[in-house]
Amino acid sequence: METAGAHSATQYWYPGDAESQGPVDVLQAMRRYRTAETAMRLRTRQEMRMGENDIAAVRHVIRGRQTGRYISPKDLADLLDISSASTTTLIDRLEKSGHIERQPHPTDRRALILMPTASADDDVRAALAESHQRMLAVAESLSPEDRGVVIAFLDRMAAAVEA
Numbered sequence: 001m002e003t004a005g006a007h008s009a010t011q012y013w014y015p016g017d018a019e020s021q022g023p024v025d026v027l028q029a030m031r032r033y034r035t036a037e038t039a040m041r042l043r044t045r046q047e048m049r050m051g052e053n054d055i056a057a058v059r060h061v062i063r064g065r066q067t068g069r070y071i072s073p074k075d076l077a078d079l080l081d082i083s084s085a086s087t088t089t090l091i092d093r094l095e096k097s098g099h100i101e102r103q104p105h106p107t108d109r110r111a112l113i114l115m116p117t118a119s120a121d122d123d124v125r126a127a128l129a130e131s132h133q134r135m136l137a138v139a140e141s142l143s144p145e146d147r148g149v150v151i152a153f154l155d156r157m158a159a160a161v162e163a
Contacts, residue, residue, distance in 0.1 A: 030157070044127045050097070053080050057090055058099045058124060062116045070105060070113040099123065 045052060057076050064071035077087040091114065094100045099120040105111035142150065 040131050044131075047127050048123060053082065053090060054094060054097075054099075055124070056080060057094060058116065058120055061100050061114045062121050062124065064114075065116055072105075072111060072113060076114070 041052070045055060048055060050058070057080065060076065060079055061071050063069075064075075073084070073087050073091060076082075076090065077084055080087075080090075082090070091100065091102065095102065098117055100114050100116055102112050103115050105113050139147070
């Protein structure tokens with residue numbers, strides 16, 4: 001007989017019966033993935049000597065260039081949910097580190113846009129390329145049917161978490 005506080009990880013939040021064990025195993029696998037992904041992000045931040053917001057900002061600015069979209073300081077503030085003062089500090093830091101540069105907006109003289117430097121994309125790719133290649137290889141190993149199941153499952157889980 002288990003005493004209070006002696007519940008296994010499986011039984012703590014979820015029923016411990018045999019019927020629920022399979023679904024609980026899925027949730028535990030998701031936790032293991034999240035833990036591994038968090039560790040990968042930490043290694044990336046350490047390797048790049050950047051904070052999480054810094055990396056998110058650089059990636060957003062790179063993505064903007066790739067899609068032909070101009071990224072403004074306000075876009076970064078909205079994305080990261082930070083104040084305009086914090087955004088200015090972030091941009092100053094990223095400009096000093098050589099990852100982004102401020103440029104005048106091509107059609108609005110009053111506005112600024114943010115552009116990645118030539119080395120920014122290389123730095124991000126160098127830090128993330130191997131991990132992304134391994135993750136892509138795992139995804140490519142799935143059959144089209146399995147990919148559909150995984151995508152649908154993860155989309156439903158995201159909706160459950162966001163609710």
